[in-house]
Each structure stands twice: as structure tokens, then as C-alpha cells.
Amino acid sequence: MTDRSFQNPSSGHDRLVTAVFDQRDDAEEARRALLASGLSGQHILVLSGPSDGASLGADDDQTALARVPLPDQDRHVCAEAISRGATLVVADLLSGAEATQAIAILSSTSAVEMDRREADWREGGWSGVTTDALPSGIRGTTRDMAYTSPRDDDDTDTYESPSVRPHPTGAEDRRLIRDTNGQSPRARRYVAEDSG
Numbered sequence: 001m002t003d004r005s006f007q008n009p010s011s012g013h014d015r016l017v018t019a020v021f022d023q024r025d026d027a028e029e030a031r032r033a034l035l036a037s038g039l040s041g042q043h044i045l046v047l048s049g050p051s052d053g054a055s056l057g058a059d060d061d062q063t064a065l066a067r068v069p070l071p072d073q074d075r076h077v078c079a080e081a082i083s084r085g086a087t088l089v090v091a092d093l094l095s096g097a098e099a100t101q102a103i104a105i106l107s108s109t110s111a112v113e114m115d116r117r118e119a120d121w122r123e124g125g126w127s128g129v130t131t132d133a134l135p136s137g138i139r140g141t142t143r144d145m146a147y148t149s150p151r152d153d154d155d156t157d158t159y160e161s162p163s164v165r166p167h168p169t170g171a172e173d174r175r176l177i178r179d180t181n182g183q184s185p186r187a188r189r190y191v192a193e194d195s196g
């Protein structure tokens with residue numbers, strides 16, 4: 001498969017798919033299924049929150065999440081899931097056919113139904129995130145954990161695992177919107193604003 005990591009996303013590989021899992025093992029199984037379908041491992045991220053009270057890697061995963069070009073509200077929902085110990089699978093820089101295939105694969109897994117999960121959080125008192133009174137540079141907070149925008153001049157690769165490697169420089173500048181026609185209860189699909 002051709003390495004698309006530095007190609008222009010407007011070349012038709014402008015879609016992104018996400019799914020959230022309660023168990024890291026289930027997320028890894030979904031990642032393996034995406035790889036087996038022919039998707040490039042360079043474009044699949046697995047981001048986890050703390051488990052068993054440990055926070056090892058959580059900061060790296062929050063930083064990696066900040067670089068995923070999700071709409072702000074959806075990024076906050078994903079950050080909340082991660083902060084509660086869930087694992088997020090992201091497949092990015094997909095063609096339309098690859099995104100459809102990824103949705104089918106992730107829909108057949110044990111991924112949570114995010115609309116239902118978000119509604120449960122709201123019933124429990126979670127109000128989402130507001131950015132009105134946050135200091136400059138802070139994009140939002142999730143419970144007690146803040147995350148910031150990645151520095152524009154920071155192109156060093158400090159990620160030892162490909163599953164937490166951030167997207168190529170410039171990916172965070174893409175503007176994606178949720179494609180409600182192309183998603184399922186267990187997987188969300190996003191498309192570049194200008195690709196329709």
C-alpha cells in the first residue's frame with residue numbers, strides 16, 4: 001500500500017472514522033481488523049485513558065487527540081471518554097470506500113454507542129465543555145484534565161509507539177465535519193468540510 005502520510009488530504013483521502021471501546025483489548029482487536037482489511041497502520045491511532053488508576057501515557061494520548069482534526073464538540077466527547085478510561089480508535093486519511101469499509105468493520109465490534117454514552121454522561125451531570133473563560137492556548141478541559149493545542153513549531157517525534165503517533169504536520173489544520181449519513185451507532189464518520 002502506498003504511504004499517504006504526506007499527501008494532500010484533498011487527493012480524495014479526506015475522511016476519518018472513530019469508535020470508542022470500554023476495553024483496550026477490544027480496541028486492539030478492532031485495530032487488527034482494520035489492518036487486515038488493508039488499511040495502513042500509519043493512519044490508525046489507538047488512544048487510551050488511565051486504567052486501574054494509572055495515568056501512564058494519558059498525557060501523550062491527550063496530546064495525540066489534540067492533533068486529530070475532529071470538530072471541537074466531538075473532540076471533547078472523545079477526550080471525556082479517554083479520561084473515563086475508554087479507548088478511542090481513529091482511522092484517518094481514508095478514501096470514501098475505505099471509510100465505508102472501516103465503518104462496517106467497527107460497527108461489527110463491541111464499540112460503544114457514543115450518542116447513548118454521551119446522553120448517559122449528561123444525565124449524570126456532565127455538561128460538556130465550554131471554552132468561554134479558558135486562558136489562551138487551552139482548547140478545552142475534560143473533567144480535571146486540560147489539554148492544549150500542539151505547538152506549531154514542535155515537529156519532533158517523541159512517540160515510541162505507532163499507535164499514539166500524531167498525524168503529519170498540517171493534519172490538525174484540516175476542518176472536518178461529522179457525516180451523519182455515513183456513520184453507525186458504534187462508529188462516527190467525518191469528512192473534510194469542502195469535500196461535501
